[in-house]
Amino acid sequence: MPGDFTRADVERIARLARLELTEQEKALITPQLSNFLAYAEQVQTVDTSGVPPTSHPLGTLGAWREDTPRPSLPRDQALSQAPEADRSAGLFKVPRVLG
Amino acid sequence: MTLDTAAEIRTAVRQGQVSAVEVCEAALARVRATDGALHAFHAVAAEQALASAAALDAERRSDPEAADRPLFGVPVALKDNFCTREIRTTACSKILEHYTPPYDATVVERLRAAGAVIIGKTNCDEFAMGSSTENSAFGVTRNPWALDRTPGGSSGGSAAAVAARMVPLAFGSDTGGSIRQPAALCGVVGLKPTYGRVSRYGLLAFASSLDQIGPIATTVADAALALQVIAGADPRDATCVTTAVDDYAAALTGEIRGMRVGVPWALMRDGVDAEIRTAFERAIDTLREQGATIVEIDLPHSAQAIPVYYLIANAEASSNLARYDGVRYGYRTPDAQTLSEMYDRTRDRGFGAEVKRRILLGTYVLSAGYYDAYYLKAQQVRTLIRRDYETALQSVDLVAMPTSPTPAFTLGERTNDPLQMYLADVFTVAVNLAGLPGISIPCGFTANRLPCSLQLIGRAMDEATVLRAADAFERATTFARERPASVEGETIGR
Numbered sequence: 001m002p003g004d005f006t007r008a009d010v011e012r013i014a015r016l017a018r019l020e021l022t023e024q025e026k027a028l029i030t031p032q033l034s035n036f037l038a039y040a041e042q043v044q045t046v047d048t049s050g051v052p053p054t055s056h057p058l059g060t061l062g063a064w065r066e067d068t069p070r071p072s073l074p075r076d077q078a079l080s081q082a083p084e085a086d087r088s089a090g091l092f093k094v095p096r097v098l099g
Numbered sequence: 100m101t102l103d104t105a106a107e108i109r110t111a112v113r114q115g116q117v118s119a120v121e122v123c124e125a126a127l128a129r130v131r132a133t134d135g136a137l138h139a140f141h142a143v144a145a146e147q148a149l150a151s152a153a154a155l156d157a158e159r160r161s162d163p164e165a166a167d168r169p170l171f172g173v174p175v176a177l178k179d180n181f182c183t184r185e186i187r188t189t190a191c192s193k194i195l196e197h198y199t200p201p202y203d204a205t206v207v208e209r210l211r212a213a214g215a216v217i218i219g220k221t222n223c224d225e226f227a228m229g230s231s232t233e234n235s236a237f238g239v240t241r242n243p244w245a246l247d248r249t250p251g252g253s254s255g256g257s258a259a260a261v262a263a264r265m266v267p268l269a270f271g272s273d274t275g276g277s278i279r280q281p282a283a284l285c286g287v288v289g290l291k292p293t294y295g296r297v298s299r300y301g302l303l304a305f306a307s308s309l310d311q312i313g314p315i316a317t318t319v320a321d322a323a324l325a326l327q328v329i330a331g332a333d334p335r336d337a338t339c340v341t342t343a344v345d346d347y348a349a350a351l352t353g354e355i356r357g358m359r360v361g362v363p364w365a366l367m368r369d370g371v372d373a374e375i376r377t378a379f380e381r382a383i384d385t386l387r388e389q390g391a392t393i394v395e396i397d398l399p400h401s402a403q404a405i406p407v408y409y410l411i412a413n414a415e416a417s418s419n420l421a422r423y424d425g426v427r428y429g430y431r432t433p434d435a436q437t438l439s440e441m442y443d444r445t446r447d448r449g450f451g452a453e454v455k456r457r458i459l460l461g462t463y464v465l466s467a468g469y470y471d472a473y474y475l476k477a478q479q480v481r482t483l484i485r486r487d488y489e490t491a492l493q494s495v496d497l498v499a500m501p502t503s504p505t506p507a508f509t510l511g512e513r514t515n516d517p518l519q520m521y522l523a524d525v526f527t528v529a530v531n532l533a534g535l536p537g538i539s540i541p542c543g544f545t546a547n548r549l550p551c552s553l554q555l556i557g558r559a560m561d562e563a564t565v566l567r568a569a570d571a572f573e574r575a576t577t578f579a580r581e582r583p584a585s586v587e588g589e590t591i592g593r
Contacts, residue, residue, distance in 0.1 A: 010459065017417060017462040018424070019455060020443035028452075033460055035518055040406035040473070046480050053478030054485055055308060056338065057294045057534025058559055065334050077201040083431035092426050097438045 005034040102126055105173040105267045105321045109214075112159075112172035119159075119172035123152035123216050126174035129265045130218065133585070138240050139250075139259035141179050143219035144186045148174070152216045169328050171214030176260045176269040178253075179220040180227055181312075182301035183207050186217065190303045191235035192225045194423045194430045194449030204301020205336065206270065206312050206329045213328045218266055221256030225451045226420065227272055227305045229253050230280060230520055231513065234453045239510055242285060243583040244549055248507040251281035257315050258285040264586050268316050268325055272302055274309045275408050276502070276527025279539035279554060282315050283502035286541045286550030288569070288579065289315045290322045293559050294534035295340040297326075298333030306415035307338070309408075309531040318579060319540065319570040323347035326562060342560050350563035351570040356390030358568060360555075361495035363398045370525065372505045378543030378551035379501045385575055386499070386568070396491040396498065400483040401529045407484065408528035409521055410464050410477035416454075417461025423449060456517060485533040488556075492535075496564055498556040500526050502539040506549035526554060536562045538569045541578035548584075 007030045014021045021029070079085040084093040102108070102125060111117045127145050134140055155172055158165040165171070177183060180190045182200035184207075189195040203211070210217070224234035232240045232255030240255045242248040243263040250259040254271025258281035261269050271278040273291035282289025290313045297312045304310060314325035327348065332341040362383060367376065387393050425431035425445035432448055435441035450458070464473035491498060504525055513520040530537040535556050542553035553572065557565035573579050 005463075009463065013459050013462045013466060016466060017458050018421075018442045018446055019450075019458065020440075020447040021455070022447075025447075025452075025455070029456055029459060032456060032517055033463070036409065036460060036521075037463075039518060040410060043403055043406050043410070043476055043480050044472070046400070046403060046476075046483065048476060048479035048483070051479045051482050053475055054481040054532075055478065057308065057481075057485060057532065058340070065337075073201060078427075080201060081198055081428035083425060083429070094426055095435055095438050095441050 005037050006030065102129060102174070102264050102267055103317055105170060105316065105324055108173050108267060109169070109171055113166040119152040119155040119216060120149065122172050123148050123174055123218070126218050126266055133263050133265060136241065136246060137243060137259050137263055138238055139221055139256040139263065139265065140176065140219045141189065141191060141222045141235070141237055141256065142187055144217060147186060148216050148218050151211070155214055155216070168214035169324060170210065173215050173268060174218045174266045175210060175215045176218050176221050176257055176266045177207065178223050178257050178271045180223060180272055180303040181207055181270065182303070183217065183220065186220060188220065188303070190226045191223050191237055192450065192454065193236045195428070196236070196430060198428050202301065205298035205333045207301065209329050221254070221260055221269060223256055224253035225454050226303065226416070227253040227274055227277055228416065228453050228457055230276065230523055231508070232256060232281070233510065233514055234451060236451055241510070242507045243585060244286060245507060248509055248549070249284070251284035251503070251507065253277040254315065255281045258282050258287055258289065261285070261287045261315050261317060262583060264582065268314060268321055270312060270314055272305070272310055272312050273531065274306050274412060275531050276524050278313045278315060279502050279527055279537055280524070283539045283552030284507040284550065286578070286581065286583070287315055287317055288319055288322050289313065289539045290326060291530065291537050292326060292330065292562055293536045295338050296536070296560065296562065297329050298336040298339045300333055300335040304419040306412040307419065308415060309412055311531070319538070319566055319573050320348070320351055322538070323351060323566045323570070340560070345563045347563060347566055350567045352567060353571050353574050355386065355568050355571045358391045358497065359495040360386055360391045360393050360568070361396035361491050361498045362393060363396050363401065363498065363500060366398060366401055366500065366526070370504050371501065374545040375501050375504060375506065375551050379553060382542040382553040382572065383499060385572060389571055389575055391568070394495060396495060398487045398491060398529070400480060400487050403480050404484055404529035404532060405521055405524060407477045407480045408524070408532055409460070410473050411481065411532070413457040413461035414465050414474050415461070417458045417465065420454070420458055453517070481532045484529050488529070488533040488535060492558045496557070497568055500554050502526060502552040502554040506545050506551060530556050535559055536565050538565050540569045540573060541581070542572070542576070543578060544581070
């Protein structure tokens with residue numbers, strides 16, 4: 001259950017969130033998140049038995065449309081903002097994945 | 100004439116009293132003269148603005164009817180989280196510092212089609228996360244009413260630009276109050292439409308079940324005009340509803356006799372600044388004098404709105420911001436050896452402190468073992484908050500409360516305590532959780548001349564009633580016509 005939020009929790013969720021935090025950041029963020037979670041504990045006092053969760057505030061499923069193929073962003077435009085790309089091959093480039 | 104209202108500018112341009120280029124030049128001159136002190140704009144797109152104004156003038160010369168478009172020649176500013184083709188769009192984050200979108204947001208397309216001239220992109224809290232614009236990676240914005248204070252946030256630049264009369268109309272996004280609260284703190288009109296009323300295609304997503312785009316203006320009539328242009332179905336945003344768009348100008352009859360307005364007095368028991376309360380009570384008296392019936396209503400679950408909002412909004416943010424990974428766009432750290440290291444370091448260096456805090460909190464409440472206790476629970480309490488409003492709005496036409504519990508606060512005053520900053524969102528976040536339309540309009544001033552604001556909340560898709568009451572209030576009072584002391588009317592053209 002919620003309550004004891006520690007630096008180890010920050011390290012665990014930083015891995016999940018793909019954030020390389022500095023030691024200084026971890027030290028700052030741990031009490032801040034802990035404070036917020038202690039404050040947010042109050043929602044536990046509300047009786048929600050049988051209450052459905054809200055995902056869309058108006059309760060609608062949104063608009064439907066036909067699944068018609070149509071042109072999307074041209075590849076050269078999609079690549080135009082990439083930090084690194086091989087434009088002639090039409091690929092985004094990333095650092096080595098395998099050793 | 101001045102740059103005060105879109106309606107006035109549109110008429111003058113249509114009648115040929117002034118050209119679109121002259122209006123654009125006046126707006127740009129005003130930005131140059133005032134924005135050094137305020138920093139409402141993150142980027143001014145002077146060249147593109149002048150080119151599109153010139154194109155409008157040419158169009159009008161060859162076809163006078165072209166000038167009948169609703170925002171013909173009107174200079175507008177856009178919060179920097181709206182994608183604008185060929186104009187840099189950063190969400191005021193280092194991670195998007197050099198990003199230039201290859202496409203326009205639907206709202207931007209509609210504004211261009213209506214004849215609006217985009218002057219530039221306004222400063223905001225990074226990814227719209229904040230209530231003071233102090234979380235921008237590119238410096239703070241100052242409040243035109245008091246330069247040592249914040250304009251509110253997250254759409255603080257848009258509100259400050261309108262308050263300082265650099266543009267008559269600006270646009271923002273409102274996830275938990277980010278249009279209404281800065282409008283309140285800057286003494287202008289801010290409208291958050293119903294969830295789904297306006298397309299979010301091309302808005303950099305923060306919390307997808309809450310985000311909504313809306314206008315900031317000096318008059319309710321201009322806000323109505325702007326909503327008319329941007330509202331309506333969009334096949335590119337599946338959350339955008341297909342309900343027909345009302346005629347908002349026609350709703351502004353000035354007549355609110357018989358309207359029922361509910362006030363949740365219990366929510367105002369603590370924590371509301373005395374001058375804000377006095378201004379609010381006077382505003383309620385004004386509505387009563389105009390023939391509205393005032394009744395007390397109860398919104399018992401709104402006391403939980405802040406924790407529920409921050410649990411849900413941050414969970415959704417952690418998911419939406421996963422896309423910033425240094426691969427397809429935006430910043431990439433130069434010194435990573437592996438893909439994994441590149442992701443982690445890019446995100447740590449690209450995002451600011453508040454954004455990281457929120458991503459971490461959101462990741463935590465969605466993580467295995469905590470989902471039910473936090474996220475699911477919050478979504479259930481959200482249902483109760485929404486039902487309170489639904490019940491109240493069966494017996495009243497509108498709900499009234501202040502927009503912000505305090506006037507504009509001093510720069511730096513709340514930055515060291517994130518929770519204290521969150522608590523000031525007490526009157527705005529529940530409206531997003533319930534998905535309802537809400538407007539913030541000026542309703543008074545404190546002794547040291549800081550704006551106070553009235554918030555009116557309506558039924559889903561009933562912006563017409565919200566606008567009608569707000570417009571009637573504006574006609575009965577003079578607050579919306581007051582300007583910050585630093586602002587003099589800019590004269591345009593001849």
